[in-house]
Amino acid sequence: MPNSEKSESLHHKHHHGHGHGTHGHGTRGHGHHVFHLHGTRHSHSHHGHSHGSTHKGRLAQHTMHTLEVARFDVAVLALYFNKAEARDKFCRAIQYFCKFINNGQPGIAYDIEKSSSLARKAFRIFKFVNDLYAFLTPPPERVSILMIILGKVKNLTQGTFLFLDQFSWAAKTGLYKDKKRAEQIGKISLYSWFVSCVANTIMECAAFWKQYNQISHLPSMRSIDKFEVRHTLPIQKEHRKKLKKIRRLELAYRDKMITLIKAFMDLTVGVGLLKLKPKIITPRVMGVLGFLSSLISCYKLIPKVEEAKKKTPIYRIEAYESPQ
Template sequence: MPNSEKSESLHHKHHHGHGHGTHGHGTRGHGHHVFHLHGTRHSHSHHGHSHGSTHKGRLAQHTMHTLEVARFDVAVLALYFNKAEARDKFCRAIQYFCKFINNGQPGIAYDIEKSSSLARKAFRIFKFVNDLYAFLTPPPERVSILMIILGKVKNLTQGTFLFLDQFSWAAKTGLYKDKKRAEQIGKISLYSWFVSCVANTIMECAAFWKQYNQISHLPSMRSIDKFEIRRLELAYRDKMITLIKAFMDLTVGVGLLKLKPKIITPRVMGVLGFLSSLISCYKLIPKVEEAKKKTPIYRIEAYESPQ
């Protein structure tokens, strides 16, 4: 064989072996192939380290997001119970729940009911000033004379109830010694609250009827958009809940005055008073926008969950 052909044959074998070493996972390759495999392993190790760092970063971001949301929820809860009215309605729920349990019979639930009632009286000290201010405030425009009169009657009688209720609290704490006079004042205060409930129920019936008329005319209003429809539906539902609460309070007033003792028993008053208190507690929940203004966390949406 000529030298040139030998040379080409050896060169071809050498080149084929070199390629086989490349595809043979470094078992028959030269040193730089082993180095290449080590380099590949080193690259994978570095990638794993980077992936671990990214995972830790996402975990930290998720933890931060969870803490901020929890902080916002606690802030809303603090804002809620910072209201004296919210604490009063919460104690009212406890009071009437215990009334439902004890059914007017002595026991632990009866004692809790009485202590809750006494605590609520302390919350309502000088609360009559709000109704006095509302009574002296001029009525809004485009309101019927009947609604104006009912509103003023409600403010006057409810303010009277809250004012006289302070004497009942003073009598139960021992500050006011004339028990007979205290009982008379307590009776007048209950009648005042009952009259305010009657006026409030009539006003809520009128407001509900007005809202119902708006809802019933929605199919004929083609130009109205879906957001306005949703707003009217929510307003209608809110008025319905408020009207139900007004009837519950009116029934409780009848029970407290013992006008129908065989029908409205302490257990019936307990159920209605408890449900009415829950509605009041629900209505006092602060809105998200209000909570954002009064808490340090303004935009929870900025903390996006890790993908």
């Protein structure tokens, strides 16, 4: 056999062998990801067999892709509920939803509310250490003295609330026998939480106002015709930077607005728990506001896609690579 024909035959066998490897193992060659399936064959004799192999390869690719998407979604859920804070806020949503249903009246919803509240207290054991660490941490640079004071007040009062709340948990479980002292401690802890809500609301108002000023001082950037910029070739770099800056500032502004609304909700719930306005802030009003505030907290704790990809080994495609 001539050298040219021999090399062509070897080249054909080489490609044919790799085609069978792709169909059998779900990878191309060595070290390629599962999403690199093509399902193509270099066969010159059976066109129908090649078409069937291509269809099977695409079907296998679609199946593996669907499986990986499902595994990633489950991995994000596992990462989300692995956080103690996420479980706490989820229990808080159940607690205030039941408060809205029972409206302070005894029943099944009332019992679920009390059990959820007790479960949340168990989640918050030694959580005051985080606020103690934040209180002892030096403040960042270029921050006004008022914001520094408010931040330290928030850390101190919230840490006090979490510390005293452990005595309330001990009293409800029967470990602490002095009920009168436990009620006094519980009231002090509620006032501490209310003061922390006041400080947090003032800080969020200042942050929202600062973000609003950044948005309002960009009239020239807002007037950019996005449609024209996207359909102009080539897109100018200056316009692209302006658009990115506008999107980033708008997202930050939206996030600050949601955070500020949540702060006012928590402040109103604190007024209701202390019974400062019992005729206006009823248990049903507290239930609605507490439930919505808990949903916002649950939403903010959802991990980002980049974070999920880094922290979920189940999603790493390298586990499905063909052996070397």
